[in-house]
Amino acid sequence: MTENLLFEIEIYRLYKEEVFLGNSVLEIENLRASFRIKGDYYAAVDGVSLTVHENEVVAIVGESGCGKSALALSIMGLHNLKTTKLEGQVNFQSQNLLSLSPAKLNKVRGKDIGMIFQDPMTALNPLATIGRQIEEPMDYHMKLSSAAKKKRTMDLLRRVGIKNEQRIYGQYPHELSGGMRQRVIIAIALACDPVLLIADEPTTALDVTIQAQIMDLLKELQNQIKSGIILITHDLGVVAEMADRVAVMYAGEVVEIAEVRELFMNPLHPYTRSLLNSIPSNMEAKAKLHVIEGIVPSIQNLDRIGCRFAPRVAWVPEEDHETNPQMHEVKPNHFVRCTCYKNFHFPEGRVGEKDYVAT
Amino acid sequence: MSLLKINDLKVHYPIRGGFFRGVVDHVKAVDGISFELQPGETYGLVGESGCGKTTTGRAIIGLNKATDGEILFEGTDLVKQKGSDRRKHVKDIQMIFQDPYSSLNVRKNILNIIAEPLRNFERMSPGEELKRVQALVDRVGLNPESIYKYPHQFSGGQRQRIGIARALTLNPKLIIADEPVSALDVSVQAQVLNFMQEIQKEYNLTYLFISHDLGIIKHMCDRIGIMYRGRFVEEGTAGDVYNNPQHLYTKRLIAAIPEMDPEKRFEKTHLRQSINEEYRTNYDNYFDKDGRMFDLKSISTTHSVALQ
Numbered sequence: 132m133t134e135n136l137l138f139e140i141e142i143y144r145l146y147k148e149e150v151f152l153g154n155s156v157l158e159i160e161n162l163r164a165s166f167r168i169k170g171d172y173y174a175a176v177d178g179v180s181l182t183v184h185e186n187e188v189v190a191i192v193g194e195s196g197c198g199k200s201a202l203a204l205s206i207m208g209l210h211n212l213k214t215t216k217l218e219g220q221v222n223f224q225s226q227n228l229l230s231l232s233p234a235k236l237n238k239v240r241g242k243d244i245g246m247i248f249q250d251p252m253t254a255l256n257p258l259a260t261i262g263r264q265i266e267e268p269m270d271y272h273m274k275l276s277s278a279a280k281k282k283r284t285m286d287l288l289r290r291v292g293i294k295n296e297q298r299i300y301g302q303y304p305h306e307l308s309g310g311m312r313q314r315v316i317i318a319i320a321l322a323c324d325p326v327l328l329i330a331d332e333p334t335t336a337l338d339v340t341i342q343a344q345i346m347d348l349l350k351e352l353q354n355q356i357k358s359g360i361i362l363i364t365h366d367l368g369v370v371a372e373m374a375d376r377v378a379v380m381y382a383g384e385v386v387e388i389a390e391v392r393e394l395f396m397n398p399l400h401p402y403t404r405s406l407l408n409s410i411p412s413n414m415e416a417k418a419k420l421h422v423i424e425g426i427v428p429s430i431q432n433l434d435r436i437g438c439r440f441a442p443r444v445a446w447v448p449e450e451d452h453e454t455n456p457q458m459h460e461v462k463p464n465h466f467v468r469c470t471c472y473k474n475f476h477f478p479e480g481r482v483g484e485k486d487y488v489a490t
Numbered sequence: 491m492s493l494l495k496i497n498d499l500k501v502h503y504p505i506r507g508g509f510f511r512g513v514v515d516h517v518k519a520v521d522g523i524s525f526e527l528q529p530g531e532t533y534g535l536v537g538e539s540g541c542g543k544t545t546t547g548r549a550i551i552g553l554n555k556a557t558d559g560e561i562l563f564e565g566t567d568l569v570k571q572k573g574s575d576r577r578k579h580v581k582d583i584q585m586i587f588q589d590p591y592s593s594l595n596v597r598k599n600i601l602n603i604i605a606e607p608l609r610n611f612e613r614m615s616p617g618e619e620l621k622r623v624q625a626l627v628d629r630v631g632l633n634p635e636s637i638y639k640y641p642h643q644f645s646g647g648q649r650q651r652i653g654i655a656r657a658l659t660l661n662p663k664l665i666i667a668d669e670p671v672s673a674l675d676v677s678v679q680a681q682v683l684n685f686m687q688e689i690q691k692e693y694n695l696t697y698l699f700i701s702h703d704l705g706i707i708k709h710m711c712d713r714i715g716i717m718y719r720g721r722f723v724e725e726g727t728a729g730d731v732y733n734n735p736q737h738l739y740t741k742r743l744i745a746a747i748p749e750m751d752p753e754k755r756f757e758k759t760h761l762r763q764s765i766n767e768e769y770r771t772n773y774d775n776y777f778d779k780d781g782r783m784f785d786l787k788s789i790s791t792t793h794s795v796a797l798q
Contacts, residue, residue, distance in 0.1 A: 194675045194676065194677055195675050338538045338539055338702060339538070339702060339703070339704065339743065339746040339747065340538060340742060340743060340746045341538075342746065342748075343745065343746035343748075343762055346748070347759055347762060347763075350759065365675065365676060366676075366748065367676075367750070368705075368747065368748025368749070368750055369748050371748060371749055371750050371751065371752050371755070372748045372749050372752075372755045372758065373755075374752075391752045392752045392753065395750070395751065395752050405677070406676060406677065409676050409677050409679070409680035410676060410680075410705065410750075411679075411680075411683065411703075411705045411706045411708065411709035411710075412704075412705030412708065412709070412747065412750060419684055419687075420680035420683055420684055420709075421680060422677065422680050422681040422684060423677040423680075426645055426647075426678075
């Protein structure tokens, strides 16, 4: 077993080197997604730039309300365009997805971009059989005979680890457990051989053991299909196990991007460090967990001038922050926003949060 | 003397069917579990969804009826007590619920929510009551003026602390915390967990902590019971269970915790694969022919495992 393990680690290293030479699948440039609230537009995703390469898992982490899902939905064009304004560029296969008409966009999403949704209980249509739901994207994007479709569906079900695919094919979602449903959703996302896969919290709604199974499945599939994956999650454990590169988001901005090992060994931005310190399994038993003061500001109340994390690290002197925070390349491929990471330390003896007062 | 002692607790739900809607079978949600809580300790009950951990908690506080067995709270069997006798004892047991969004009455303000237990159990003038509620609200870190606000005006973490304040009003001895942080964000989760540890010392509380998150259980609990299909699989101190798991199911649960060190991710995957392999080949050593767990056998003074 150890030999096998060493071999795999070697393969992993080799393919890692390839990744950085690999082609980019998706290039997001200065993406801004603003929602209309009472006549004014407020940006939930505020100038995000991100590149996803072939065969690479890019994780996007942050608390709820940081704009992770809004980013994913912008890429897929799933926002309501009447109340949303999208600016910037999402370059995918040499076209800007934001400028495409819905008809053209429909040719891309579901085919070249697959999406895995968070809640397997609500993402499936309760009135259609599993087979029907996996074949649906094939109807739109591929010209296949019904026999070929069925064969392909059976293959997909086997690939996502469902053993009795004949039976599952004709069953309805309510007959399956949560883990099985999530596997079906992954099969739907993979139906037309996507080049890019967006997984929005794929394991959050699942039990621990099922979560482990789904993570292992995604890792295995990633090695087979060679597509880029955007993994959106708030669980740093899932990130540590799955990601190649990590982007930490706060209040609509990316505050730190680094390779996964670098990020966990040498986290720099105060927000990243606070997140890592607030996880129970990372700390000594019974030790105090770090609490990030305050909450993520809502997009209307967000102060868009200066470092957006500053109000939550009030003990950091003002001159440590930049007036107009930029991304700095601290090490090759390790970017951090703002300069406040330089002298950042956790205050001694400050535990809990007594003066966290309702507003 | 132990504060709470559960002896062979069973909660079975009847399945009705047939011509006269007769009872044809039972769902054995909890099927013969025993454990003890010492005053001041935190006992963790872990398992996947559907393993009976919540049912156990609800049976202790009386939200579910126990089919069989004893629940000895300070020596009195709560299963046999009825009506007002039971009420006297149950006053000392309080519960923190999982979802802070649905466990607070949206039409009551915070004062009325927190004062409700006081109105049920204690005679207080409105002035005294207000003072008491304000002190509690202050203790859980909310602004004393916020008692006239309604639940929708608070964030998830604040609501959960209102739930905790409500549980604290009667100075209980035992608090049953049913997944108190699983609906919250990581940073808010840390806040609530820290706070629960603080008040445990201050009010000398005993916790029965129910969760599916092994990371949190490890962080919070002194002793842990692992449940599967309504039975105990393994019981022991946090060290026993995490460093020296004996039962296959425990090993499987622990292997499922995401690895925080990116360097070790392949080892973890292999560990999981080998455990799954063992699960397939050695199933019969761990479960009897009906797929039921064996009874617990102690292997050291603190550690017991369900093995043959």
